[in-house]
Amino acid sequence: MLLTWYGELTTRGRLLKRGIMLLLPGILWLLLFLVIPGLVLVAVSLVTRGAYGELEWIFTLENYRRLAGFSSFGWIPDYLMILWRSVVVAFVTTLVSVLLSYPLCFFIAGRRERSRYMWLTLVIIPFWTNMVIRTYAWFLILSPEMPVARLAAVLGIVPQGAPLYPSAFAVYLGMVSMFLPFVTLPLYASVERLDWTLVEAAQDLYASRVRVFTQAILPQTLPGLSVGIILTFIPAMGMFVVPDLLGGAKYMLVGNLIQQQFGTSRDWPFGAAISMGLMVLTLIGLQIYRRRGREIEYV
Amino acid sequence: MSQNLNAKIDQGLSIQNISKQFGDVKALDDVSLNVAQGEFFTLLGPSGCGKTTLLRIIAGLELADAGRIFSGGKEITRLPAIKRQVNTVFQSYALFPHLTIFENVAFGLRSRKFPEDEIRKRVHRRLEMLDLGAMARRHPHQLSGGQKQRVALARALVNEPDVLLLDEPMSALDARLRAQVQEDLRRLQRKLGHTFILVTHDQAEALVCSDRIAVMRQGQVRQCGTPEAVYDNPRDSFVAKFLGAANLIPATRVDGGVDTAFGFLALEKVPPWTTGTVAIRPEWIGIGETQPAVNGIRARVSEIVYRGTSFDLWLEPGPLRVRTSSYRRIDPGRDVWLELAPRELVILEDEAC
Numbered sequence: 318m319l320l321t322w323y324g325e326l327t328t329r330g331r332l333l334k335r336g337i338m339l340l341l342p343g344i345l346w347l348l349l350f351l352v353i354p355g356l357v358l359v360a361v362s363l364v365t366r367g368a369y370g371e372l373e374w375i376f377t378l379e380n381y382r383r384l385a386g387f388s389s390f391g392w393i394p395d396y397l398m399i400l401w402r403s404v405v406v407a408f409v410t411t412l413v414s415v416l417l418s419y420p421l422c423f424f425i426a427g428r429r430e431r432s433r434y435m436w437l438t439l440v441i442i443p444f445w446t447n448m449v450i451r452t453y454a455w456f457l458i459l460s461p462e463m464p465v466a467r468l469a470a471v472l473g474i475v476p477q478g479a480p481l482y483p484s485a486f487a488v489y490l491g492m493v494s495m496f497l498p499f500v501t502l503p504l505y506a507s508v509e510r511l512d513w514t515l516v517e518a519a520q521d522l523y524a525s526r527v528r529v530f531t532q533a534i535l536p537q538t539l540p541g542l543s544v545g546i547i548l549t550f551i552p553a554m555g556m557f558v559v560p561d562l563l564g565g566a567k568y569m570l571v572g573n574l575i576q577q578q579f580g581t582s583r584d585w586p587f588g589a590a591i592s593m594g595l596m597v598l599t600l601i602g603l604q605i606y607r608r609r610g611r612e613i614e615y616v
Numbered sequence: 617m618s619q620n621l622n623a624k625i626d627q628g629l630s631i632q633n634i635s636k637q638f639g640d641v642k643a644l645d646d647v648s649l650n651v652a653q654g655e656f657f658t659l660l661g662p663s664g665c666g667k668t669t670l671l672r673i674i675a676g677l678e679l680a681d682a683g684r685i686f687s688g689g690k691e692i693t694r695l696p697a698i699k700r701q702v703n704t705v706f707q708s709y710a711l712f713p714h715l716t717i718f719e720n721v722a723f724g725l726r727s728r729k730f731p732e733d734e735i736r737k738r739v740h741r742r743l744e745m746l747d748l749g750a751m752a753r754r755h756p757h758q759l760s761g762g763q764k765q766r767v768a769l770a771r772a773l774v775n776e777p778d779v780l781l782l783d784e785p786m787s788a789l790d791a792r793l794r795a796q797v798q799e800d801l802r803r804l805q806r807k808l809g810h811t812f813i814l815v816t817h818d819q820a821e822a823l824v825c826s827d828r829i830a831v832m833r834q835g836q837v838r839q840c841g842t843p844e845a846v847y848d849n850p851r852d853s854f855v856a857k858f859l860g861a862a863n864l865i866p867a868t869r870v871d872g873g874v875d876t877a878f879g880f881l882a883l884e885k886v887p888p889w890t891t892g893t894v895a896i897r898p899e900w901i902g903i904g905e906t907q908p909a910v911n912g913i914r915a916r917v918s919e920i921v922y923r924g925t926s927f928d929l930w931l932e933p934g935p936l937r938v939r940t941s942s943y944r945r946i947d948p949g950r951d952v953w954l955e956l957a958p959r960e961l962v963i964l965e966d967e968a969c
Contacts, residue, residue: 518704
């Protein structure tokens, strides 16, 4: 049967065939690099580690039991603590990035058109540098000779002559500077298109500053904010370079743990089990976020 | 002016010597106006004449460079928008898309922390009044243009403002609906007795709705008065052409009248200029078979435009436009006598047009 498709005369069958052809590369890509490796990961997480780190194809749930903290010494939830800490770090990183991005976006959107692009470029420039090098740069900034550490010493926060790393503070600093643009850029896209008459309408209707933000600005910037939150929270959960370098050995996050299992510990099954745990946590986080987001949108 | 009206002006809105500049553009140039309490006042003018800027200054959304504003005798010049008893119906309506119609209308009351049952009562009363009762739980995107406009109106009116500002509220409606809304708006204002200030570039809207009209041009008020007064006695050629249609005739003053391209025309008054302009509305020109006693012009119909309720005839010499009732069809090519009666000729202020 003939039909028109955006001005083209064609049939259902031909459209279907073309659709499949167009989808094929994407499907193949996802199969090769997401579905198959994911299934392999599930499989590996369910087998036993051999004495020398090789995989012994014997089914076991031991890896998950270990992740949950059960060992021959009783229940020690160290791994769960690391997972939980990762959630907290990712959450705080996202929150701080959002809190910093709002004023930044409004500042940039308030510039003249030309200088807006200059400011946006300044936001992006750090990304032209390798992530590891950028993180090492914090060593320099946080070293005892630099003004930040001296100021902290004067204020009595750290002892005289001590660097500000490794510490939780340094980890957050590194994380936020790493992820800030991931919130700023999508949020800026929303802020730039903001319909200011809604802000004026809110003011005309006696709204306080808080109310202007929650009722006139937040709902309008929600699309950009959502993208920013997702782009930050998910990778922040699995980040291992920043906590490894700026947090020291004590500040282990799940990313470091996984890296360790696949690396020095040569315990792939356990590493796979932790990865599954991280994935489940991320999905739960996203699900909660989506529910909340929908509530905000439709109140 | 009567005592009563004076009191109403004291309680109303007084705009004194307001000026506002955007870059090199003078948006408002020393504008002064008084709007009486309970009056339906219209700011009429082409785009860029400063009418919206003036409205925004009254709303507190823009700050004047110079001048003062009083409302009910109290100065509000530097009061922020959230502290003014003034509410606005925005041109785009500016309804909050994430809120229901009920919540949109309740917005101002919630901002001012009214008790819940009071909010419920007031909002429902406004919604019923504007025929929106069934829409309370919908969202703005589910409403038609006319409904959205009424929600915007309800949202402003629920706050019982001293002054309601309407920024071209009908520009997004189709012509048929607009005509109806104009009348509805006028009736509503009469019923409530609130002060309404309407901004529009639509002269028909201004005539239908207003108690008084201020015609604006390039940041200045050219003329202010009742619709009839402004229509019947436009001050200059701009007002004459902007409010209704007008034949503008360049003229030179002579004894007892003026000399024009159509010959001598007798006038009732003596013009203040030596060369200038006189105007006559198309429907004020008489048309007939015989020569009138004064100000008769022999002319030939060159074109005829049917307008439903009337015909517009274009005549030579001229061009002159004459409006006749639609049952008087006069075919092109016919020679007729026109009568430009002295009492219908308006002497405009313009030196020359």
